[in-house]
Amino acid sequence: xxxxxxxxxxxxxxxxxxxxxxxxxxxxxxxxxxxxxxxxxxxxxxxxxxxxxxxxxxxxxxxxxxxxxxxxxxxxxxxxxxxxxxxxxxxxxxxxxxxxxxxxxxxxxxxxxxxxxxxxxxxxxxxxxxxxxxxxxxxxxxxxxxxxxxxxxxxxxxxxxxxxxxxx
Amino acid sequence: xxxxxxxxxxxxxxxxxxxxxxxxxxxxxxxxxxxxxxxxxxxxxxxxxxxxxxxxxxxxxxxxxxxxxxxxxxxxxxxxxxxxxxxxxxxxxxxxxxxxxxxxxxxxxxxxxxxxxxxxxxxxxxxxxxxxxxxxxxxxxxxxxxxxxxxxxxxxxxxxxxxxxxxxxxxxxxxxxxxxxxxxxxxxxxxxxxxxxxxxxxxxxxxxxxxxxxxxxxxxxxxxxxxxxxxxxxxxxxxxxxxxxxxxxxxxxxxxxxxxxxxxxxxxxxxxxxxxxxxxxxxxxxxxxxxxxxxxxxxxxxxxxxxxxxxxxxxxxxxxxxxxxxxxxxxxxxxxxxxxxxxxxxxxxxxxxxxxxxxxxxxxxxxxxxxxxxxxxxxxxxxxxxxxxxxxxxxxxxxxxxxxxxxxxxxxxxxxxxxxxxxxxxxxxxxxxxxxxxxxxxxxxxxxxxxxxxxxxxxxxxxxxxxxxxxxxxxxxxxxxxxxxxxxxxxxxxxxxxxxxxxxxxxxxxxxxxxxxxxxxxxxxxxxxxxxxxxxxxxxxxxxxxxxxxxxxxxxxxxxxxxxxxxxxxxxxxxxxxxxxxxxxxxxxxxxxxxxxxxxxxxxxxxxxxxxxxxxxxxxxxxxxxxxxxxxxxxxxxxxxxxxxxxxxxxxxxxxxxxxxxxxxxxxxxxxxxxx
Ligand code: FES
Ligand code: FES
Numbered sequence: 097x098x099x100x101x102x103x104x105x106x107x108x109x110x111x112x113x114x115x116x117x118x119x120x121x122x123x124x125x126x127x128x129x130x131x132x133x134x135x136x137x138x139x140x141x142x143x144x145x146x147x148x149x150x151x152x153x154x155x156x157x158x159x160x161x162x163x164x165x166x167x168x169x170x171x172x173x174x175x176x177x178x179x180x181x182x183x184x185x186x187x188x189x190x191x192x193x194x195x196x197x198x199x200x201x202x203x204x205x206x207x208x209x210x211x212x213x214x215x216x217x218x219x220x221x222x223x224x225x226x227x228x229x230x231x232x233x234x235x236x237x238x239x240x241x242x243x244x245x246x247x248x249x250x251x252x253x254x255x256x257x258x259x260x261x262x263x264x
Numbered sequence: 265x266x267x268x269x270x271x272x273x274x275x276x277x278x279x280x281x282x283x284x285x286x287x288x289x290x291x292x293x294x295x296x297x298x299x300x301x302x303x304x305x306x307x308x309x310x311x312x313x314x315x316x317x318x319x320x321x322x323x324x325x326x327x328x329x330x331x332x333x334x335x336x337x338x339x340x341x342x343x344x345x346x347x348x349x350x351x352x353x354x355x356x357x358x359x360x361x362x363x364x365x366x367x368x369x370x371x372x373x374x375x376x377x378x379x380x381x382x383x384x385x386x387x388x389x390x391x392x393x394x395x396x397x398x399x400x401x402x403x404x405x406x407x408x409x410x411x412x413x414x415x416x417x418x419x420x421x422x423x424x425x426x427x428x429x430x431x432x433x434x435x436x437x438x439x440x441x442x443x444x445x446x447x448x449x450x451x452x453x454x455x456x457x458x459x460x461x462x463x464x465x466x467x468x469x470x471x472x473x474x475x476x477x478x479x480x481x482x483x484x485x486x487x488x489x490x491x492x493x494x495x496x497x498x499x500x501x502x503x504x505x506x507x508x509x510x511x512x513x514x515x516x517x518x519x520x521x522x523x524x525x526x527x528x529x530x531x532x533x534x535x536x537x538x539x540x541x542x543x544x545x546x547x548x549x550x551x552x553x554x555x556x557x558x559x560x561x562x563x564x565x566x567x568x569x570x571x572x573x574x575x576x577x578x579x580x581x582x583x584x585x586x587x588x589x590x591x592x593x594x595x596x597x598x599x600x601x602x603x604x605x606x607x608x609x610x611x612x613x614x615x616x617x618x619x620x621x622x623x624x625x626x627x628x629x630x631x632x633x634x635x636x637x638x639x640x641x642x643x644x645x646x647x648x649x650x651x652x653x654x655x656x657x658x659x660x661x662x663x664x665x666x667x668x669x670x671x672x673x674x675x676x677x678x679x680x681x682x683x684x685x686x687x688x689x690x691x692x693x694x695x696x697x698x699x700x701x702x703x704x705x706x707x708x709x710x711x712x713x714x715x716x717x718x719x720x721x722x723x724x725x726x727x728x729x730x731x732x733x734x735x736x737x738x739x740x741x742x743x744x745x746x747x748x749x750x751x752x753x754x755x756x757x758x759x760x761x762x763x764x765x766x767x768x769x770x771x772x773x774x775x776x777x778x779x780x781x782x783x784x785x786x787x788x789x790x791x792x793x794x795x796x797x798x799x800x801x802x803x804x805x806x807x808x809x810x811x812x813x814x815x816x817x818x819x820x821x822x823x824x825x826x827x828x829x830x831x832x833x834x835x836x837x838x839x840x841x842x843x844x845x846x847x848x849x850x851x852x853x854x855x856x857x858x859x860x861x862x863x864x865x866x867x868x869x870x871x872x873x874x875x876x877x878x879x880x881x882x883x884x885x886x887x888x889x890x891x892x893x894x895x896x897x898x899x900x901x902x903x904x905x906x907x908x909x910x911x912x913x914x915x916x917x918x919x920x921x922x923x924x925x926x927x928x929x930x931x932x933x934x935x936x937x938x939x940x
Contacts, residue, residue, distance in 0.1 A: 105469040106469060106470075123469055123470075123489075123490075126489050127489060130487055130488050130489035133436075133488070134444070134486075134487035134488055134489070135487065137438065138429070139429070139432070139435075139436035139438070140428070140429020140430070141429070142433075142435075142561075142562070142610070143435065143488075143563070143641075144561055144562075144563075144644065144875075145644045145874050145875045145876075146643060146644060146874075147644075147874055147875075147876060149874070149875045149876050150561075150875050152561065179429065180428065180429035181428070181429040181430075183428075186428075187424060187427060187428035192427045192428060195423070195427045196419070196423050196424060196427060199419050199420050199423055199841060199845070200423070200427075201288075201420075201422075201423055201426035201427065202288030202289070202290070202845060202846075202849055203286075203287055203288030203560070203561060203562070203608070203609060203610050203611045203612075204288070204422065204423075204425075204426030204427075204431055204608065204610070205433060205560075205561040205562045205608075205610030205611060206561050207426055207427060208429055211427060229883070230883055230884040231884075233882075233883045234882040234883045234884040234885075235882065236882070236883070237561070237875060237880045237882060238561070238852075239559060239560060239561040239611045239613075239853070239856075239880065240288045240561070240611060240849045240852075240853075241848055241849040241850075241851065241852025241853055241856075241881070241886070242845070242848075242849070243852065243881075243882075243883040243886035244848055244886065244888065244889060245845070245848075246883065247883065
């Protein structure tokens, strides 16, 4: 196979992911999604479309839901990035608990993104109405059609969580 | 090992090896339930493992290993309960032997064997000894009245790993030394590379190599992004080949023309021609449905580690045996040298059971060319444009009614490509006179009593690869038949529910779901202003489904489906929780297609590419789905697919009730929704 050195064209970038510091060597315009998945090795964040329409790649950047497939890694240096793996210590964020209670996932592929989007919604609005949920969640595609249970689970998470838990 | 399907460890963990792929339908829960029902183990100790490829894991009806046709539960219904009972008896025998007592004085309960004296041993303590005991033949299975697990709405075992990021899908697999490849394939099906300039791609940082393989040109890099950037800079001149002029418009014209003449007869009863001549009223309509991509949420991908004398594959496949054979052929190895690790499948809907193993073959080709472990990832665009679609269909259907509203004659001509021709199922599914069963399923076996009926078929040859798509032929025939039934009901001035009901005197299970759906939906009761209901009924995969959809037009004049009431009779229910989820899923899947789904071609090129132009239903548009399961003592039948077929017709029929517009082509066009 052809050998060539890529080192000079790569930039060393420091990232804070799930409260841990990582240094990666990448092109600055690489989407955060692929840095998280291929460089850092956290594969919970998924690729669905790459054009910001499906939500599978949703992570939190400084607490806000962001589509990592369209976020350049250079734009999140110095910010706090949270992926599904870092949402809670052991899967016990109220949204995760509610997802388990309601048995939401089918294939499960979209749900890292669904959960991260829902968690960001609840952090901002702990008691969302159905309209609020529609507004926040309707850019997250689920090909398995789990929407009804997602809605129930968001209401359940809202009902069972204290505000502190939702804000993390 | 006690049995190919179960291992019990000294820490009491019961590992159940599941031979069907988990693609969302819940088999990693429902199949362990079958085994655990008889094993009498502790449900909380169960761990699920994907089966390797081995004849002992073959589908009981297919003779190969695979998942599809809504058959996982029916395939395993007897076998896994027998496995559970067999292993339980071996554990009891081991305990009886340890204690030197009669087996009859021992019983199994919640992971322990208990002697009548009260002493007990755990399964973990007994497992090693049990493994040395000969398998008893002819174990007795429980009477269903004794079921403790089957029929209970147990929670899925795979939910935790699907909510914390730990679940491993094919795309998540990472093996030592692995590179990532993205492949450029011909923009026209069957095209070939004429000229390749890979200089720019090779200069992209991270790109390791560019190789030409039979499926296209692979850009191999250290990670996905570099491979994708490299792929996008490839300069390729393609030889488009024979399909360069294919277009949806052209296919439509061709099909409409063909439908004017009868095709090969799939079913004929009585004298339909004469009956139609004599009928009081005759109606004739043409229907059309488009090509559809499966668009599983996880784009296709496959990891291959090819060595001189072995090949290891990690992928989400629905067709282990076939894909292993195909991989072995490319690798130049015996199939038993190829190992497949089945990961979680991020949706499949049939696509991951590709009859040519396309996504596996391509990955093995790349691995062979670069001589390194590789993960080949399809972009969403690759996935959308990759072919293997639900076929486009054109139907011409004529019905005659008498003055009492009975259907006296029926002629249905179907035009489209064969799904099964060229697949391993061809011998079973395609008759000697060329009728592909899946082209006419749901049309030739309509349940309504019609004395004079003919269903015929023109099988076309078009250079677009087609494949089974959730519910296969039924996705098309249910729409056509149930829409046309609605047309006839209106022509007969009958209520669409009553009209169907009257024609089902000999079909008690059809009638029961129809009644249940209508009753739960409040058929005939008042609705809010601007809302309407539509009803549809369809049997597929041996299950009976009726749906009532409640629809309004939103301000943008899009159809909004508020509520779907669905009745299903799928025989005995193993897990009502997953049945409910699958019915909701099937409806949303069918509704996405009905409202938005179309793959179209122009100049041989697929015009859609991603979720922006191949749209999916989202939460704000998703109906509230109410699922009513008919309680039944019959053997379990299909669940994953049967809810998909009727929804398009239920919605189209509701749109007609609201607007007077008959939807005869999918997806529903907004302009068709203007009030007339
Ligand atoms: S992968 Fe980012 S929105 Fe779809
Ligand atoms: S659960 Fe499969 S895509 Fe959402």
